[in-house]
Amino acid sequence: MSLHRKDTDSAFEGAGSKAGLEIWCIENLRLVPVPKSSHGKFYTGNAYIVLKTVLPKTGPAQHEIHYWLGNDTNKVDSAFASDKALELDAALGSCTVQYRELQGLETGKFLSYFKPCIIPVEGLYSSHQGHLNGETYKFSLLTCKGDHVVHIKEVPFSRSSLNHNDVFILDTASKIFLFSGCNSSIQERAKALEVVQYIKENNHGGKCEVATIEDGKFVGDSDVGEFWSLFGGFAPIPRDSPSSVQKQSDAPSVKLFWITTQGKLCQTGTDSLNKKILETDKCYMLDCGAEIFVWMGRQTLISERKTSISATEDFLRTQGRSTGTHLTFLTEGLESNIFRSYFDNWPQKVEPKLYEEGREKVAAIFKQQGYEVKELPEEDCEPFINCRGTLKVWRVNGDELSLLPVPEQTKFYSGDCYVVQFTYPGNERDENLFYAWIGRRSVMEDRRDAISHMNAIVDSTKGDPVLAQAVEDKEPVQFFLIFQTLIIFKGGMSKRYKKFIAEKGITDETYDGIKTALFRVQGTSPQNMQAIEVDLVSSSLNSSYCYILQTETFIFTWIGSLSSTRDHDLLDRMLELINPTLQPISVREGSEPDIFWNALGGKAEYPKAKEMKQCVEDPHLFTLNTTEGDFKVHSTFYIITSFFFVDYKKIY
Structure with a gap:
């Protein structure tokens, strides 16, 4: 059921029609729009409604609603916020997911809207003055x-x-x-x-x-x-005592409750949950311990949904549950992957690949020839190791290694070589993974020394470390996952690189933070994103990517027509790392001003077709034998158990 516009608060008029964030603060039991200049500033005595809207190139708009409750918010405002979140959902066609956000315990999704963070402010919000009366600076x-x-x-x-x-x-x-x-x-x-x-x-x-x-x-x-x-x-800070470490409790049993129209909770289902239990005219609460979901059927009334929310909040209070318990409200048909995972054999819904305009025709042709056609889902690469470890990075600098300070560890130069040590917790002890990273424009002496220096560090390391070599543009996904964020600049900082370009009379392209530069943004998530400096020409563009163009006076973000909303999120994150000071000018492919093309030396042709992922070859295991001075290599069949195979390549 969806509300008519006349039944909706006037403050929500036009809500969700534009991409981005819209925020309302509850002041004297009415909704007050929060100006963009105050987004991210939340007062502890107020409750807020936050609407996130994404407008894809095709298909309907996508909305998510959060209502944020400050630690000093009264019960009346809290209840008013949850009611208004439901009202906004109904006005948008009951097609949103709603989250309750508590101060200090916000979900990662909510915090990702505000860069770099939110810092709650003591007191009450005033729409007339825009700030707290008598607010003074304090430690x-x-x-x-x-x-x-x-x-x-x-x-x-x-x-x-x-x-x-x-x-x-x-x-x-x-x-x-x-x-x-x-x-x-x-x-x-x-x-x-x-x-x-x-x-x-x-x-x-x-x-x-x-x-x-x-x-x-x-x-x-x-x-x-x-x-x-x-x-x-x-005075020394005391070490944590063993008793202070909380023992992991056993996973709680998952319980499903039917919420009656009077707000009573009735346990239903068995240890094995099935989607058929959920009836479209009822509301249910799924208690998963640290997280609680409220599922609302499509045919339930707004009054029933409000009752289910208040009944769930009463349940949390009477059960003495932790204030850190996350509460998520889902409408039938919009269930999250986490929610579906608690049910046996939840039917999978297939998302169409919108950029493949003629795939149905192609599939029909193959079926006429007797072939069964199925579309393979796009999979994200999972890390093989724990990526919450410690990182050390050295740059090869002549005959020496220079240890990089922490803020510089995620900034590489194409003319340099680096040694990377990643230490992460294993089953019984810390494990070490080493990489020798070879820049495409690095000199041969630095490449040899990178391998030599890495071996020297490994010899002084306890345990059985794993060694690997990564060549620029050919890095394995695991390499990017341990860095999570990586920027690769043109030029180099090593003594040998500087000497080499001086002898050859080559212009030094080393990025200095000021000169004009073009960066391609790539990756699959905030845990795996890179910005690569490319040649400053129009032919470096590609419709499948997003780019950052920086000059001494302005900065552009260029959005390729085949890029995704995920790419746009990574673009925003990378922009803050490369240049957080200049106000960016966002342009979409096809609407570039002349000043954009002038910075690239003029407009030129560039790839405009969808870029497909490169085929990843199956790994190979080789047997090495030395017989009477002959060195022989044989490919061997193998079964992977818990081993990590490294394919060494000679670079000399």
């Missing part, structure tokens, strides 16, 4: 958790709040301190740096000092001394 200590989306939480301004596992930001009136626990991950530290920059620009007008504090390093550094003086002087 605050924040924790930053998360590798890709950042959970920000204010903690008491005390030494006891610090630990070795997390990253902290101390925001003072004149300086921002970034404290990195020795056990925090590289990704968390990088994300925290983005948050520091965000606070600097928004809270200090870009005018304040920033100091980084390494856990355990405090001798002879004035910033470190100043940091600890704010806590009354330096």
